[in-house]
Amino acid sequence: MEEASARSFGELRRRQAGAFSRAQAIAHGITDKVLLGRRRGRQVQRVHTGVYVDFTGPLPWETRMWAAWLSCGPSAALTGTTALRRYGVAVDSGDGRIHIALPHPRRVRQKAGIVVTRHRRLSSLLQPSREPPIVRLEVALLVVAGATADVSGRAAVLFDACRERRTTPARLLAELESLPELPGRRILRRILSEAAEGVQSFLEQAYLRRVERAHGLPRARRQVRAADAGAVVYRDSEYSPYGVIVELDGQAGHADAASRWRDMTRDNAAAASGKLTLRFGYRLVTDPCGTAAQVVAALHYRGWPGHPHPCSAACPLS
Known part of the structure; x- marks a missing residue:
């Protein structure tokens, strides 16, 4: 025995x-x-x-995680960046502490290396059959995004998860309704609405808001699936009736030779089918009006009958 x-x-x-x-x-x-x-x-x-x-x-992260949960009792659950790490989602938070959620009425003493938050209806936020208990992936993403100080950081958390096919904007929007006390819900809802339109990065968000919407451009289709020599590619923004494509290049994703070659191949394939590709980088953030002027010129060349409007009194577009 x-x-x-x-x-x-x-x-x-x-x-x-x-x-x-x-x-x-x-x-x-x-x-x-x-x-x-x-x-x-x-x-x-x-x-x-x-x-x-x-x-x-020294204690490995996995051991510290279990020890933190055990210290808070069986009604506790992993949340925040700790839950994301448990799901295999990388978040560069710089915070090595273990994040634990408790039912709202419970109180525990402050413990070194542990961040405790309290949730109403915590049991309804949990992923079933996980040990130790853990909030659903969408809940963890929203909690982390809501706690991020700057708006671009919040957007990055949510855009990255959707781009990597970890979840979808629809699932995140639905989960947002289960977190009425989450800070910054209005901003998170707006970010997720843009993600639902196909926005997948801060640069794409800046283009949508500061170039396309701010200057009255026609609405582009986003993340347009296309075939290139048997491989599937996705175009950031495409003004389909006019054959104009806008590609947005973040530095991190396009710094190596393989990425540049892939982009060239994609642009050449578009050109061979009669489409015009415009490519912009982070400069569009500081010069959205100049970016808009170039897109407008391409759209007019391809037959767009519309007229842009200035985004401000100083905007050169009229």
Whole structure:
């Protein structure tokens, strides 16, 4: 019986990356006296009150995550950047702390290395059958975006997740309704509405808002799927009736030779089908009017009968 209990306790610790609680130890026949002896013998170390790990030395992230959850109790759940990391979503937050969600009425003492937030109806936000409990991916993304200080950072969190096919704007918009207390909901809703139109980056968002909408250009189709020599490519913006394509190049995505060659091949394929490609970089953020003037010239050349409007009194377009 003792051997079976020891095996069971060993399996539990393996599942929990070496972490275990005092309650779990006692349930497997490990008394406080035995725990104290193992601590003195440097077989275990205490991480939080009532939470231990079965080795000494630095704690890997997975162990710290389990220890934090155990210290907050079974009604707790992983949230924020911790949940995103558990889902395999990379977020460069610079915050190594473990983020834990608790049901709203619960209170716990502040613990080193743990950020605690409280949610009403937390149980309704959880992903089923996950150990330890974790909020749904969409909830974690919205929580992280809502806590990001600048608007471009919020947009990046949501655009990246949609571009990488982790989720969809529709699912995020639906989940936003389950988080009525989330800060910045109006801004997040606007970002997600643009993502639903096909916007996938800050640069594409700037083009949509500061060039196309601000100057009264016709509405482009976004992320247009096309075939190029048997490969599928996606065009950032296409004014289909006029055969004008706008590609937006972020520095990170187009710094290597392979990316530049891919872009050239895509542009050449468009040209071979009679389409005109305009390509813009981050300069459009500081010169949206100049960008708009070039797009307008291309659209007029291709038969657009409309007229742009100035975005301000100083705008050269009229």
